[in-house]
Amino acid sequence: MKLSDSYTIHMRMAELSRASGIPVATIKFYLRERLLPAGERTGPNQARYGEEHLRRLRLIRGLLEVGGLSVATARGVIDAVDSELPLTQSFGVAQRAVSATIDPADIDPEALAGIDRLVEGWRVSGDNPGRLAAAHVLQTFESLGQRDERNWFSRYAAAALLVAEADLDQVEARGSREDMAETVVIGTVLGDALFSGLRRAAQEHVSTLRYPVPSEPDRTPTRE
Amino acid sequence: MKLSDSYTIHMRMAELSRASGIPVATIKFYLRERLLPAGERTGPNQARYGEEHLRRLRLIRGLLEVGGLSVATARGVIDAVDSELPLTQSFGVAQRAVSATIDPADIDPEALAGIDRLVEGWRVSGDNPGRLAAAHVLQTFESLGQRDERNWFSRYAAAALLVAEADLDQVEARGSREDMAETVVIGTVLGDALFSGLRRAAQEHVSTLRYPVPSEPDRTPTRE
DNA sequence: AACTATCCGATAGCTTCACTGTCTATATCT
DNA sequence: AGATATAGACAGTGAAGCTATCGGATAGTT
Numbered sequence: 425m426k427l428s429d430s431y432t433i434h435m436r437m438a439e440l441s442r443a444s445g446i447p448v449a450t451i452k453f454y455l456r457e458r459l460l461p462a463g464e465r466t467g468p469n470q471a472r473y474g475e476e477h478l479r480r481l482r483l484i485r486g487l488l489e490v491g492g493l494s495v496a497t498a499r500g501v502i503d504a505v506d507s508e509l510p511l512t513q514s515f516g517v518a519q520r521a522v523s524a525t526i527d528p529a530d531i532d533p534e535a536l537a538g539i540d541r542l543v544e545g546w547r548v549s550g551d552n553p554g555r556l557a558a559a560h561v562l563q564t565f566e567s568l569g570q571r572d573e574r575n576w577f578s579r580y581a582a583a584a585l586l587v588a589e590a591d592l593d594q595v596e597a598r599g600s601r602e603d604m605a606e607t608v609v610i611g612t613v614l615g616d617a618l619f620s621g622l623r624r625a626a627q628e629h630v631s632t633l634r635y636p637v638p639s640e641p642d643r644t645p646t647r648e
Numbered sequence: 649m650k651l652s653d654s655y656t657i658h659m660r661m662a663e664l665s666r667a668s669g670i671p672v673a674t675i676k677f678y679l680r681e682r683l684l685p686a687g688e689r690t691g692p693n694q695a696r697y698g699e700e701h702l703r704r705l706r707l708i709r710g711l712l713e714v715g716g717l718s719v720a721t722a723r724g725v726i727d728a729v730d731s732e733l734p735l736t737q738s739f740g741v742a743q744r745a746v747s748a749t750i751d752p753a754d755i756d757p758e759a760l761a762g763i764d765r766l767v768e769g770w771r772v773s774g775d776n777p778g779r780l781a782a783a784h785v786l787q788t789f790e791s792l793g794q795r796d797e798r799n800w801f802s803r804y805a806a807a808a809l810l811v812a813e814a815d816l817d818q819v820e821a822r823g824s825r826e827d828m829a830e831t832v833v834i835g836t837v838l839g840d841a842l843f844s845g846l847r848r849a850a851q852e853h854v855s856t857l858r859y860p861v862p863s864e865p866d867r868t869p870t871r872e
Numbered sequence: 873a874a875c876t877a878t879c880c881g882a883t884a885g886c887t888t889c890a891c892t893g894t895c896t897a898t899a900t901c902t
Numbered sequence: 903a904g905a906t907a908t909a910g911a912c913a914g915t916g917a918a919g920c921t922a923t924c925g926g927a928t929a930g931t932t
Contacts (some may be wrong), residue, residue, distance in 0.1 A: 436900090437908065449892050452910080457890095469898050469909040479792075486788040488890090492716070495890065512855055519848045543846070546853035554848025561842040564710040568703075568834055573821035579814035580839070581846050583807040588850030590803035592858060597797035610792055615804070616847070618785040620840045622767070622805050624743045624778025626812035627836070629770035631739055634816060660929090661879065673921050676881080681919095693880040693927050712919090719919070 434472040444481040451481070457495050459484050459502060483610070491613035497521045505602075505609050511595070514605045518612035523553035526560050535563035542581045591615060658696045668705040675705070681719050683708050683726060707834070715837035721745050729826075729833050735819070738829045742836035747777035750784050759787035766805045815839060 441448045454460040460480055463471030480502075487498040504517035528551075536559040548555055562577070572578075591611050598604045665672045678684040684704055687695030704726075711722040728741035752775075760783040772779055786801070796802075815835050822828045 447892080448908095450890085453891060456910085467899065467908095470900080470907095471909075482788075482791050486792060490785055490788045512859060512861075515851055515855060519851070522844070523848065539846075539849075543849055543853070546849060547856040548849045548852050552849050552852050554845040554850075554852070556845075558842055558845030558849065561714055561838050561845060564706075564714045565834070565838060565842075567706050568710060568830075570818075570831060570834055572818075574814070574817045576814050576818040577842070580811055580843055581850075583810045583814075584843060584846035584850040585854070586807045586810075587804055587847050588854045590798070590800050590807075591847075591851060592854050593798045594794075594796075594800040606792075607794060610789070610794055612848070612851070614785050614789060616840070616844045618782055618789075618801070619804055619808060619843060619847070620746070621763075621778040621780075621782030621785060622808035623811050623815075623840070623843070624747065624836070625763075625767055625770060625772045625776050625782065626778075626805070626808040627739060627743070627815060628772050628776050628778070629767070630809070630812045630816050631736055632771040635736060637736075671921075672879095674919090677920060680881090691879095691928065694878095694929080695880075 434474060435477075436472065440473045440477055440481070443478055444485075446481055446485070454481070454484060457499065459495065459499055486610070487613055490617050491522065492617075493521065493613065501609050501613065505606050509605070511601070511604055511608065514608045515612070518609045519553050521609075522613055522616060523557050526553070526556045528556055531556060531559050532563045535559040535566065538562050538577075542578050546585075587615070587619060658698060659701070660696065664697045664701060664705075667702055668709075670705060670709070678705070678708060681723060683719065683723055710834070711837055714841050715746070716841075717745065717837065725833050725837065729830050733829070735825070735828055735832065738832045739836070742833045743777050745833075746837055746840065747781045750777075750780045752780055755780060755783050756787045759783040759790065762786050762801075766802050770809075811839070811843060 435443065437448055437451065441451055444451070451460065455462060460477060463473040463477065465471050483502070483505075484498060487493045487501060488495070491498075493501065498521075501518060501521045504514050504521075509517070536555075539555055539559045539562055542558075543555070565572075594611060595604050595607045598607050659667065661672055661675065665675055668675070675684065679686060684701060687697040687701065689695050707726070707729075708722060711717045711725060712719070715722075717725065722745075725742055725745040728738050728745070733741065760779075763779055763783045763786055766782075767779070789796075818835060819828050819831050822831050
């Protein structure tokens, strides 16, 4: 059992389960749902799994757990990684996957115009899912009486541009098309989560800087 | 119908439903779940609802639909708005609400250290939910073989700082404590969604700039 | 006062989702 | 040979977010 970790060329179901920490029944479920490709058949009711299945399982868990995707959505994303699509289309698929499908009809045209003003000069197509999603959020903000003070929203746009540039740089740093496609998908799905986490950490930081807690006996600058 | 919009001091259930676009059964459900406060009682089985209920319903739908919160989580967030907590604590509640509760035990200490390196110099407490969430994402990135190229992650951190400053500015621009608390909560929950949308629009923009589509007969710079 | 529409609150039911468990006929390990 | 494991089919489970129905009371109209 110790051995198998070093050269996991072939695994049977039980070992794949142990190695991934995912119950057998769940792996079978992912197989049924075509999230995980079938193993290499060695008989009518036998199959072997390899390193790639382990890797794929980690991707699946990442998309579901961290990215919060549904199984159906994750399948779409995974298909995009596997397909031979050009990179730009991989972006599109990944973006559509993480965006809730919004009917452009029930978005206030004024909110849409508001977003377009924010991203003035950007080359964004009309049906970009991010644009629609952002307009939907803007509409919600406004219906809740949150007005845009001190360029709140345009500072979001500026930050989003920085992140998008970082994303593209990261993608370019990968070698093959497959690696790039994988980075596009992982980056699109997990990047949202990473940013959210960092943003919340930054909120505490900025908040502590601006409103120091007076009573506390001089906290240390960082954690714990 | 047109009239009632102007002075909706008192509404009965049916009108609240019509005005909000939410089915009566669903409103009752929200009442049961204590997302929506009970109306003003006028008898043992009668109640009136006002402007504030309409407003609250919009908040609920925003949290659930746009923010993707669960009903249970939304209740926590709403309680935070209603409570008399100091602002700093409202942030904490809102942050905890949007972050999946992560057991610090099953986060690789190295991933945690990785995040701490990214946010070097920030005043972030050890149990900040964003810090843990970010570490979890980092760990997932690494398990998927995504290495940090060209300062990918630290550029996220820089952008997060920009956004957090914008957030705090927006909060300060509100007048009363209640308004500030509300902005904290709405901003924390919906801000994630707004950023994600803008990021995806920015991705298309940057991607189009870097890899212009050659065949297309010279697209116009912006939408449709 | 009668009649109809609506209300509240309780409870049960529905649908989707992501698993989880059971079963059978085979296959593999020892 | 006999214990254990496997693929695949299928039924079951539990949570979540509504949705529908009912009984008794009230509101508004006539």
